[in-house]
Amino acid sequence: MSAVPVTIRRTVELQIDGDAVRVPEGSTILDACKARGLDIPTLCYGETLTPVNACRVCMVEVEGSRVLVPSCARKAEDGMVVRTRSDRVDHSRKMVLEFLGSSVDLSTTQHVDRWNREYGAAPERYGPPAPPAPEGARDRAQAGRHHAGDGQTAATVAQPVKIDNENYVRDYAKCILCYKCVEGCGTDWQNTFAIAVAGRGFDARIATEFDAPLPDSACVYCGNCIAVCPTGALMFKSEYDLRQAGGWDESAQTVTETICSYCGVGCSLELHVQDNTIVKVTSPLDHGVTHGNLCVKGRFGFQYVQNRAPGADDGA
Amino acid sequence: MDLKLLDSPPTTAERDAVDGVLGPPASAWVGGERGADGHAALGGHAARAQRHLLLPVLHEVQGRIGWISPAALGYVCRRLTIPPAEAYGVASFYALFALEPRAPLVTHVCTDIACMCRGSSELVAELERTVGPAGEHPGNGRSIWLESPCLGMCERAPAALVTRAGDEAHEHEIAPASASDVAAALASADAPSPPPPLVPQAGDPSLRLLRRIGRVDPGSLDSYRAAGGYAALRAAIDMGPAGVIREVTDSRLLGRGGAAFPTGRKWDAVARNPVRPHYLVCNADESEPGTFKDRVVIEHDPFALVEAMTIAGFATGCERAFVYLRGEYPLAWERLSTAITGARARGFLGDDVMGAGVRFDIELRKGAGAYICGEETALFNSIEGYRGEPRSKPPFPVDSGLFSKPTVVNNVESLINVLDIVLEGGAAFARIGTEQSTGTRLFCLSGCVERPGLYEAPFGVKLGELLEMAGGVAGGRQLKAVLLGGAAGAFVGPDKLDLELSFEATREVGTTLGSGVIMAFDETVDLVPVLLRIAAFFRDESCGQCVPCRVGTVRQQEALLRLASERPRGTVADELALLDEIGQAMRDASICGLGQTAANAIDSAVRELRVFERAAG
CATH class of the missing domain: 3.10.20.740 (Ubiquitin-like (UB roll))
Structure with a gap:
C-alpha cells in the first residue's frame, strides 16, 4: 500500500x-x-x-x-x-x-x-397581503409583464398548493426561491433535473417544464428536494395531511434511527414517528454515505413497516 | 444524460425550424420517436457542448412558429440534451418568447420614459380605442399589440417594433409611430425602408466616433475601406499585441457601458492569463432606457465594430468572439450579420486575417427581451444557454467569464474608440477630454429637446452646452429636469446645466454618465408617471434571483403607487422614508448592478427635485 x-x-x-x-x-x-x-x-x-x-x-x-x-x-x-x-x-x-x-x-x-x-x-x-393568485396563474406569468395594482396591498406569492402525487406536496406560497431544491435535484446531488427556476423577477418560480404535474415530469421521488427545503414549501404528504387536519405535533414525535433495508448501500434513515405511524423520513446531512439524500425507496417506501392486519391491535 | 420528455411529437414545421439551426439529426435515434417509456438518453457530450445554441434555436422556433410549444421545446431538448425543465426555465426568462399560442403578428409599442415625453400615452390610448386592449386580438386573430419597455429608438420616439412569425418571418421598427401606423402594421407587416440616421452633427469634421455615419454605405466593405477602414487593424498587426495594449493603456480609455473600468487594464489581465482559450464578448445588449448609441453605430458603421473587435481579439489572444446584440434591433442585426459575412469572405475574419496569420472570428447572438442580460455575467449565462442571471463576483470575467474562461467584455462604444487609439497613439487620445475622462463620448439626447439624436462631444462638455447643441428644450419651454445615465442613472435639476460631463465631475455631484443618456423633461411633464414607469421597468426586468431586488423592486413600486394616488400609508414622509430604506437595501445587498441602481433615479427625484414634497403641497 x-x-x-x-x-x-x-x-x-x-x-x-x-x-x-x-x-x-x-x-x-x-x-x-x-x-x-x-x-x-x-x-x-x-x-x-x-x-x-x-x-x-x-x-x-x-x-x-x-x-x-x-x-x-x-x-x-x-x-x-x-x-x-x-x-x-x-x-x-x-x-x-x-x-x-x-x-x-x-x-x-x-x-x-x-x-x-x-x-x-x-x-x-x-400593507395587507394581496389576494392569492388563482391556480396556475403564477405559472403562466409572462416575463416582463405584471399587473401593478394600486399599492394598497402587498404583492405575495400566495397560490393554491400543488398536490399531484401521493408522496409530497409543493406549496409554493411558502417558497422563498432559495434554489436549494433545484440544486439537490440537479448537479449537486440527484442529477434528475425535474425542476428548474422559470419565469423572471417577482414571477420567478420553481417549475417543471410547462408546469407539468410531477408524475409527467422527470421526478423520481427521491425527496432530496424536501430534505433541503428551508420553508416547508416541499413537504411529505403525510405531514401535510396531518397539518391540515390539525394533528401535526412535533413534541409528540420520536425519531428512530435505522439503516435502509432495500439495498446494500446502507443509507441511514431517521424515521419520524407520531402516534406509532411514520410521518416522514430523513437522513442526517452529515452522514458520510447519504449527505442527507435518499432514493424513493428509503424516503417513501415505509408503508410496509406499518401495514397492520385487519382488526389487529394498533400496536399499543 | 437521461431525459424524460413530455409526450408529444413536434410538428414538421417545428422540427424544420430546429433542424434549420442545428442541422439534421445525426441518426434516426436522435430525431426519431422515443421509446415507450418516454426516456431518451442520447447525444452525449457532443450534444451538450452545443448548449450555447439553445437561445438561437428558441429564437428560430419563436420566429417561424410564433410560439414555443411543449413539443417544440421537447425536440430542442432532445437535440441538445437539455433537461426540459431547464430549457423551460430559459425560455420563460425572456419577454420576447411566447410559451402559449400567440398571434403571429405582434407590434410592441414602447411605453418607456423617452417615448412618454413624445406622446406614447396618447398613442396607447388611441390604440386601445381603435384597435382594442393590449394583448387582445383585433377581430382577425392574426395580430396583437403589446406594451414594451424602451426599444432604444428614443431619438424617433414614440417607437414600435413589429415582429411577424412564419415562413417569411421578419421584424422592423416604426419610429416615430402613430396609431394609424401601428394599425396598418397590424393589418400587414410589409417592412418600410430604413430611415437615415438621426445624427444631427453628421458631416462635422471634428467628429471622431461618428465621422463615418451617413457617409459610408453600411453594407459595403469597400465603402468602409475607402473611408479609411482597416488601416487601424493593419497598424495594430504591425505594432503587435503588446504594443496595442500599451497604446490602449496609455489612452486611459474607460469603458463606455456604464461601469467606466479602464479598458487597458482589462485587456492586459486577459492577455496575461495563461488559461486558454480566451474569449472576447462585445456587449451590444443596449437596453438602458434612453440609450440608442450602440444601435446607431452598428446600423450605420458596422464594419467599424468588426474591425475594432478584431484588434481587441488580436491584442488579448482571443480567436473566438461573440457579439450579444439586443433582440429588439432588427436592422442592426441584419447589417452586422452582413458585415461579418462580408469581412469573412474577404479575409478580414477567419483563419488568416489580413494574411497576417491571425485567427479570429465573430459569432452573433441575439437577446430576447431581458435588460438584465446587459450585465456582463448574465450575458455570459445567456450565451451559454442558461437563464440570464448574474453570477457572483469574484471571480471576475478576466479570470472566469464566458464558458468559465478568461474573457474580455467590452461595450460597442468602448471598442470603436480603439480604432483611433491605434492610429493616433494612446498619448494623443489622452489629450482629448478631461484629465480623468479621456476621449469623446456619445450622448443619447432624447425627451423634450428640439433635435433629439446621437451626439458626440469631448468629455468635459457642459450639460447646458449639449442641450443647446440639440436645439434646447422643444417649443421654447422651460426645462424641469434631466435624467442622466438612464433608468439606472439620476435626475438633475435645471440648476445643473453647468455640470461638466465627465466621469469625475458627475461622480462628485453624486450622479452618473452611465450609458450616455441625456433625457430632458420640460415644465409640462409630470414626473410622477415617469417615476412609476421606471419602477415598473425595474420590477419587470429584475431577474428574480436575489431577494432585495426581486421583492424590493415590487415594494418600491407599491410605495410609489400609494404616493402617486395620494393614499400613503401614514404620511408622505413615512412613505419617502420607506422608499429610502428599500433603496438602501437594494443598493447594499443585491447581487448585481440592476438591483444596486434600481432606486437611484427615484431617489434622486425625491432628493433633488423634491417631487412628492411639492405634490404634498
Missing part, C-alpha cells in the same frame, strides 16, 4: 468584529463566523449544497467592498476585515426578512420569528 498523502492546508487570518480569526484556506466567511460561535442568519445556504447566495440574509460588511458581501459564498482572505453587525448589515437583514415575510408564507420556516425580533423586522408594514 502506498503512503498516505499528507495535505498541509494553509490557513488565512482575517478580522471579524475586531477579533483575529484563523481558518483553513478555502473557508467561507460564514465558516469563520461559525468557528467564532457567531449566529449569522441563513436561508438559501445549505451545508451540502453549492452556495447560490440568493437570499442575501447572511450579508456582512467587508472593508474595501462597495457593497455588502454574502458570507455563505465569499471565501475568507488574509487581512480581510469583516463586520457582522454594522448598521448597514442589520438594515439589509431587516429588509430581506421584511421582503420575504411580506411576500411569502413563512409559518413553517425555522428561526424567522427570532430573527424578526432581533433585527426589528416588521413585514406587516407593507
